């Protein structure tokens with residue numbers, strides 16, 4: 001076990017802590033029955049403190065438990081350990097014609113982390129979130145036991161684990177249904193929108209498209225508030241591809257990845273630089289139809305390793321809001337106006353349509369609109385800004401995504417997630433002594 005500084009992807013906050021990477025199920029069980037509180041951890045892609053241990057606790061990382069245990073090519077069901085990354089699933093199964101049932105915007109996420117946050121992608125309106133495709137999973141529980149649960153086997157425990165942020169047991173393995181895809185490419189329609197209302201009209205009018213998302217210019221104000229580039233995608237059939245692509249439709253084209261080698265200085269992401277970047281992006285993405293490969297379509301950020309270093313040593317927070325349909329346009333506009341007024345530079349703002357809520361009580365999405373944006377850590381001004389954004393969410397019946405959160409308050413969380421009592425009943429049954437705890441769970445009151 002090593003003592004180190006630990007952080008999420010945003011490097012806000014950074015805390016001293018200890019980390020263990022057990023290589024066997026028995027070792028996980030040993031850590032769970034030890035004396036220190038345990039924070040389950042995957043590849044550390046949650047932005048804030050979701051996977052950070054409390055003082056005196058230990059982060060127990062799953063990355064050494066990354067074996068694929070079985071695969072049924074008839075059904076597409078893969079059985080794997082929780083530390084298997086989405087990247088490994090893609091590189092193993094895409095050449096055989098299968099892809100993830102839904103995916104977040106990075107593939108460097110573990111299966112356990114994807115279940116714990118019940119992650120979603122550009123296809124939530126069609127596919128639901130990740131937990132909807134999990135058939136069963138095995139948890140190491142704080143009493144030293146192993147429990148298998150699924151939608152038909154202890155469903156209360158299963159649904160409390162999906163989106164339960166690692167607090168109902170350490171996910172050792174899961175079986176997940178992959179989906180058959182016609183190729184590794186997508187037919188994408190790019191449509192420019194001059195305002196938030198027009199971006200919402202384009203995305204909302206394209207629910208027949210399998211994947212929809214919009215990049216929003218987070219700094220545009222006035223009549224251009226929320227101007228966007230919308231992307232409407234569908235799986236490409238071999239007939240849509242070039243002759244070379246058609247020969248090997250599931251082939252992964254070789255790509256160069258770049259690395260940000262050091263932390264950028266603080267001024268690198270000042271409002272003028274971001275404004276220039278956003279202006280250029282908007283100007284160069286006119287209406288067009290293109291064939292795009294899966295890496296460019298789903299994971300443009302993964303092409304640059306350690307891109308979080310561009311925010312410098314102080315790091316950044318991501319704010320991801322969800323608004324119900326009725327209040328979405330007003331709520332989103334207020335968020336963008338507040339960020340504009342604060343001069344908080346965000347070159348990554350993403351708007352998505354979400355489908356109906358799933359059965360898991362703490363799962364993030366319900367039917368509405370979700371906006372995610374990165375905000376550099378400026379210290380006290382950032383904390384004030386995030387508090388104001390939380391207020392906008394509360395006034396509009398919205399909620400915050402725990403996988404992106406670093407500051408949400410206990411009262412706000414309880415208002416945003418009204419099925420909390422249901423989840424707490426399962427937590428009390430499975431972990432009465434609260435052995436599974438994180439900085440976030442203590443802060444928002446999921447653990448005392």
Ligand SMILES: Cc1cc2nc3c(=O)[nH]c(=O)nc-3n(C[C@H](O)[C@H](O)[C@H](O)COP(=O)(O)OP(=O)(O)OC[C@H]3O[C@@H](n4cnc5c(N)ncnc54)[C@H](O)[C@@H]3O)c2cc1C
Nearest residue numbers: 041042043044045046104105110112113116119120166171
């Ligand atoms: C560039 C980028 C883009 C992203 N895009 C999206 C997106 O589009 N949609 C989306 O939904 N999310 C997105 N995310 C967030 C990310 O998908 C989630 O935070 C995911 O949970 C990270 O998984 P991880 O393996 O890194 O887990 P960590 O970040 O290490 O942990 C996340 C949570 O999972 C729990 N956990 C981890 N391992 C286990 C285990 N073995 N057992 C029990 N609990 C465990 C942790 O306790 C913690 O609560 C993005 C993140 C990044 C960096």
